[in-house]
Amino acid sequence: DTEVTQTPKHLVMGMTNKKSLKCEQHMGHRAMYWYKQKAKKPPELMFVYSYEKLSINESVPSRFSPECPNSSLLNLHLHALQPEDSALYLCASSLGQGDSPLHFGNGTRLTVT
Amino acid sequence: GENVEQHPSTLSVQEGDSAVIKCTYSDSASNYFPWYKQELGKRPQLIIDIRSNVGEKKDQRIAVTLNKTAKHFSLHITETQPEDSAVYFCAAGFTSGTYKYIFGTGTRLKVLA
Numbered sequence: 001d002t003e004v005t006q007t008p009k010h011l012v013m014g015m016t017n018k019k020s021l022k023c024e025q026h027m028g029h030r031a032m033y034w035y036k037q038k039a040k041k042p043p044e045l046m047f048v049y050s051y052e053k054l055s056i057n058e059s060v061p062s063r064f065s066p067e068c069p070n071s072s073l074l075n076l077h078l079h080a081l082q083p084e085d086s087a088l089y090l091c092a093s094s095l096g097q098g099d100s101p102l103h104f105g106n107g108t109r110l111t112v113t
Numbered sequence: 114g115e116n117v118e119q120h121p122s123t124l125s126v127q128e129g130d131s132a133v134i135k136c137t138y139s140d141s142a143s144n145y146f147p148w149y150k151q152e153l154g155k156r157p158q159l160i161i162d163i164r165s166n167v168g169e170k171k172d173q174r175i176a177v178t179l180n181k182t183a184k185h186f187s188l189h190i191t192e193t194q195p196e197d198s199a200v201y202f203c204a205a206g207f208t209s210g211t212y213k214y215i216f217g218t219g220t221r222l223k224v225l226a
Contacts, residue, residue, distance in 0.1 A: 041218075090156065
């Protein structure tokens with residue numbers, strides 16, 4: 001299995017809702033990432049988990065809460081989001097430190113109403 | 114801070130012509146340079162990468178060159194085809210204990226048939 005699987009593909013939520021994005025990989029990768037991508041912009045790093053521990057938090061607002069239950073799973077819990085948080089949320093994984101390629105999932109298209 | 118500049122932001126070429134996209138990075142500790150292709154509505158996919166101990170790498174119609182002294186690296190696509198039309202992102206990664214990748218701002222390539 002050489003894929004990163006993300007669910008759901010699309011999500012519409014109100015500003016008072018709580019929802020979660022899910023990501024799964026079975027490539028034995030030890031680093032997992034959350035990126036946010038706005039239209040016509042590059043992916044913007046949010047969080048990195050290394051060996052199931054949070055290693056990078058790019059000053060992301062607390063309404064985004066990451067979780068790594070095990071080496072294959074990565075979640076992003078969403079609460080009290082703003083309309084400007086609408087974007088494509090990409091999960092990625094890599095074998096090791098910053099010298100191995102990122103494998104991206106297909107993303108979750110999030111719309112906050 | 115860490116930064117990757119990418120030029121041009123848009124590029125139109127006739128089918129069969131070559132396309133060149135250039136990136137400049139700021140952090141001399143960067144030593145891994147992947148290129149990603151992102152088609153509309155899809156995930157970024159790795160097309161080629163190069164490590165700092167190599168000056169050039171080629172894979173069929175795609176090549177990447179690296180000039181460490183000048184902190185430049187470039188993507189070369191020869192004999193372009195309409196299916197090469199996409200947004201291309203360069204990135205810089207670090208092997209020095211971090212899982213961070215810095216992305217360039219992207220180049221929208223249009224190959225005109």
